[in-house]
Amino acid sequence: MDSAHDLGGRQGFGPVVVEPYERHYHARWEAATRLLFRVILPHHLPNGADGALRHAIERMDTVRYLTSSYYERWVTAAATLAVEAGIVTHAELEARAGGPYPLSAPLTAGTITDPPVGRARFTVGDRVRVRGWHPRRHTRCPWYIRGHVGVVTRCDGYFSLPDVEAHSEHRVHEPTYSVRFDADELWNDGQPGVTVNVDLWDSYLERA
Amino acid sequence: MNQAHLHGHHPTPPSPIERRAAALEELLTEKGLVPQGFIEDVIRLYENDIGPLNGAKVVARAWVDSQYRARLLEDGTAAVREFGFGTPEGNLVALENSPGVHNVVVCTLCSCYPWSVLGLPPAWYKDAPYRARLVREPRVLLREMGCELSEDVDIRVWDSSAEVRYLVVPERPAGTDGLSEEELAEIVTRDSMIGVARL
Numbered sequence: 001m002d003s004a005h006d007l008g009g010r011q012g013f014g015p016v017v018v019e020p021y022e023r024h025y026h027a028r029w030e031a032a033t034r035l036l037f038r039v040i041l042p043h044h045l046p047n048g049a050d051g052a053l054r055h056a057i058e059r060m061d062t063v064r065y066l067t068s069s070y071y072e073r074w075v076t077a078a079a080t081l082a083v084e085a086g087i088v089t090h091a092e093l094e095a096r097a098g099g100p101y102p103l104s105a106p107l108t109a110g111t112i113t114d115p116p117v118g119r120a121r122f123t124v125g126d127r128v129r130v131r132g133w134h135p136r137r138h139t140r141c142p143w144y145i146r147g148h149v150g151v152v153t154r155c156d157g158y159f160s161l162p163d164v165e166a167h168s169e170h171r172v173h174e175p176t177y178s179v180r181f182d183a184d185e186l187w188n189d190g191q192p193g194v195t196v197n198v199d200l201w202d203s204y205l206e207r208a
Numbered sequence: 209m210n211q212a213h214l215h216g217h218h219p220t221p222p223s224p225i226e227r228r229a230a231a232l233e234e235l236l237t238e239k240g241l242v243p244q245g246f247i248e249d250v251i252r253l254y255e256n257d258i259g260p261l262n263g264a265k266v267v268a269r270a271w272v273d274s275q276y277r278a279r280l281l282e283d284g285t286a287a288v289r290e291f292g293f294g295t296p297e298g299n300l301v302a303l304e305n306s307p308g309v310h311n312v313v314v315c316t317l318c319s320c321y322p323w324s325v326l327g328l329p330p331a332w333y334k335d336a337p338y339r340a341r342l343v344r345e346p347r348v349l350l351r352e353m354g355c356e357l358s359e360d361v362d363i364r365v366w367d368s369s370a371e372v373r374y375l376v377v378p379e380r381p382a383g384t385d386g387l388s389e390e391e392l393a394e395i396v397t398r399d400s401m402i403g404v405a406r407l
């Protein structure tokens with residue numbers, strides 16, 4: 001889905017802010033949240049695939065996503081999945097937190113509608129165009145390369161297609177490729193000598 | 209409720225997000241999902257996180273051993289496994305910087321990071337400005353971050369959007385000929401292995 005998480009190329013952000021002497025976790029709750037979301041909860045969900053976890057973050061309200069810290073998003077996503085799996089109720093969470101407990105929006109999109117490719121159609125050197133699509137479900141195809149032409153530079157073997165695993169217990173494995181795009185082709189701004197290399201599943205591509 | 213709560217002078221009352229995080233942890237624990245002591249045990253492990261030390265060892269060996277360097281660039285996963293760090297390597301690809309080519313890594317969709325060699329990512333890597341701007345204006349952003357590249361250096365940005373994780377092999381700095389592999393590992397920084405700094 002084209003939500004706020006798909007940040008590549010968005011304008012209007014300020015400088016990168018580097019925290020001096022940063023610790024891995026600012027507080028205990030961040031580390032605990034990491035464990036709850038990434039280690040403990042997936043074992044208790046009907047679908048604990050990475051794609052389903054990531055999609056729970058992507059379903060957050062756009063304004064809230066952009067104004068939440070990294071681990072705040074994980075709290076929201078973990079709570080959403082726990083409620084959807086019937087492990088806790090929204091009311092229990094609000095009562096325990098002593099206030100509002102925002103959750104991500106419900107799942108709206110079904111699984112992938114067109115059949116995934118599921119096999120290797122491309123090889124190193126092929127010119128490929130990224131599909132100009134806007135799926136409403138989870139995808140790992142960033143928006144900023146859609147419709148653009150690049151060259152396959154590496155084949156990395158077969159991996160579970162996130163677009164399927166996020167929305168069902170079904171799994172389709174297909175190849176991922178590293179695809180090289182000229183920055184000037186992406187942004188049409190005359191940037192010389194810059195390439196942007198993106199890793200993409202076969203289903204995201206068409207022959208150019 | 210702890211003593212500070214009972215006596216009503218908690219120095220800083222918990223923020224809404226701290227209350228929400230605590231509520232979730234408490235409820236999942238009460239429902240029996242969290243093995244006793246599990247969270248505290250793992251948090252202790254995190255405190256001993258060695259950060260980018262594994263990556264620095266890999267880079268230093270690539271600098272002193274040309275055969276290892278060739279293996280690392282050919283199959284990063286297998287070459288890192290030679291060290292036996294004890295963490296799953298994932299699918300690792302090493303990217304070699306040279307006088308004419310600079311590599312830099314980002315994850316525009318979330319925060320994918322080569323944690324088996326670099327540890328946990330810094331906050332700026334996960335925040336919106338870096339994820340939004342690196343693929344659009346890398347030369348400008350790198351300069352802002354203190355990594356000045358001359359106009360004739362090509363920049364390769366790598367968006368780790370699938371299952372591969374990237375490790376940048378920075379150029380070995382001049383004047384380090386006399387250093388041992390162990391001493392070289394000490395000068396390899398995390399930022400140089402993400403690609404936002406040169407050594």
